[in-house]
Amino acid sequence: MKYCAFLRGVNVKGTNMKMADVCQVFKEAGMQDVGSVLASGNIVFSSDQNVADLKKVLEKAMSDRFSYEAFLFVKSHDETEAFWLGNPFDKNEDFHTYAFVGADGVENTLMDEFEKASKTENEKAAVINGIFYWQVSKGNTLDSSFGKILGRKNLKDQFTSRNINTFEKVLKKMGS
Incomplete structure (x- = not known):
């Protein structure tokens, strides 16, 4: 497989x-x-x-x-294909969209943290089919308070994130 x-x-x-x-x-x-x-x-x-x-x-x-x-x-x-297909955000050159790959249930932890965090303008998050997606203005990824949460040591074994375009590249390499 x-x-x-x-x-x-x-x-x-x-x-x-x-x-x-x-x-x-x-x-x-x-x-x-x-x-x-x-x-x-x-x-x-x-x-x-x-x-x-x-x-x-x-x-x-x-x-x-x-x-x-x-x-x-x-x-x-x-x-992997589900990450690409489930993206709820429209493509917009002014934003980065990330999908989070992780342990079962991590999407709920991430949404809780996102809801508590202060947001940059037009910053959004959604959970689709158990996958957490985050959209943030280009240039604000590291300035976002949610972006800072992602580096916490207590979460290091729970998830990793990728720009949504990475999933398309991975799928091409996998042969689809």
Whole structure:
């Protein structure tokens, strides 16, 4: 089955790695058809293992190889496609739209935090089919109080986010 592993915290805050090296780790861990999409830690691969086992095996392999506490979320082709298709926001060149890949139920935690946060102009969030989406004006991602919440250490193993366009690129790499 085809999967994408969405890694958290890659090539930010001192955790730097080349995607070729990450792909090699996946190959050494027994994954097939391994390839990367962008430098933000999106690794497409094939495996017959179940998702829970893949998560454990790949997090350990990444942690061992790169000497950091790795967190990743493994999604099937259909699950990855749901992120792309579920986007509730119209395309607008003035905004970034992010979708959040994470642990079961994290969308509720994120919506609670979003509702408590002060908002920048036209900042929006929605939960569609269990996926949290966030739209923010370009240039305000890091200025948003919600944007600051996303870096909390107590949430680091709960989710990672990607610009919505990344899902389209991942799907193309997966062959759809």
